[in-house]
Amino acid sequence: MASEHENMLMSMSPSVLHPRDMTEAWTFKKLLDSDAVYVAGGTLLRTQWESGQAAMPKHLIDLSSIPGLKGIEKEEHSLAIGALTPLSECRKDEHIRLHCPMLVDAIRSIAAISVRNVATIGGNIVSRVGDCLPVFIVCQADFEWNTGLSPMTEDASEWTERLQAQLPKASHLLTRIHLPLFKTTEIVPRRFGAFHKVGRREAFTPSLITVALNGGLKADGTVGEIRVAAGGGQTIPHRLFAAEKLMKGQQINRELLAAVHQTIVDGYKPKPDPFATEAYRKKTAANLIVAELWKIAAGPSDEGRERDDP
Structure with a gap:
């Protein structure tokens, strides 16, 4: 008994x-x-x-057997990622590794391998604080939802901004992520992108800070395009519009980076928790973003892109 x-x-x-x-x-x-x-x-x-x-x-409500919610397809101008695709499959996908390596960096920082084999990319998003969200925000990804009547598509940045004021519609079901394929152009011949996470320990921990950047430099070295987002902990990631505005059309130099650093410290609003102070989170986010911008200004490095864990 x-x-x-x-x-x-x-x-x-x-x-x-x-x-x-x-x-x-x-x-x-x-x-x-x-x-x-x-x-x-x-x-x-x-x-x-x-x-x-x-x-x-x-x-x-178990979604695992519903057809059409898994897998990654290359479309003409984007990658279509099914919401139930496991994180490990996303990290290993050749199209994602080629076109969005910073998403690979974000995924490899999430939990342990055994968890990533089960956890889904959609679950990371609808948690509202997932480590992948800053990447989707700066990469202008679109989230496709089943609303019961007709599909609805919403920009990742607009979705997270709306979450600052209201909860998402609970019945809406995330079905697919559309991740744009960025290309260099004559106007913006050099693209850049990066993701960074700071946790409480060295690896496989909940984040304190996550930041992501995506943009491009013009031929004269000025910033032609730029998107910056920050999150971490229980903070819903969001774009740092003031910092973006400050950089647009400017040469990256010490004076600009000092101003960007202060703008991020003033404008980033992390949610407090017992593990780190608000001041620490602000300063760390600003340091990570400015350090990455300094590397971008210095030019392409010879460091290999291939990084992996077991």
């Missing part, structure tokens, strides 16, 4: 619903509302339940 403790755990376990398609999944969520959550890999959800950060729902 089951013990009293086992019976209690069984009574607490949520029921699992297995929708056959996206419409049925959306219908379940719409009917059950806050009593149900979408789940695929479930790695972050399990962590939140175990730590008491979130209550275990009455129902789980």
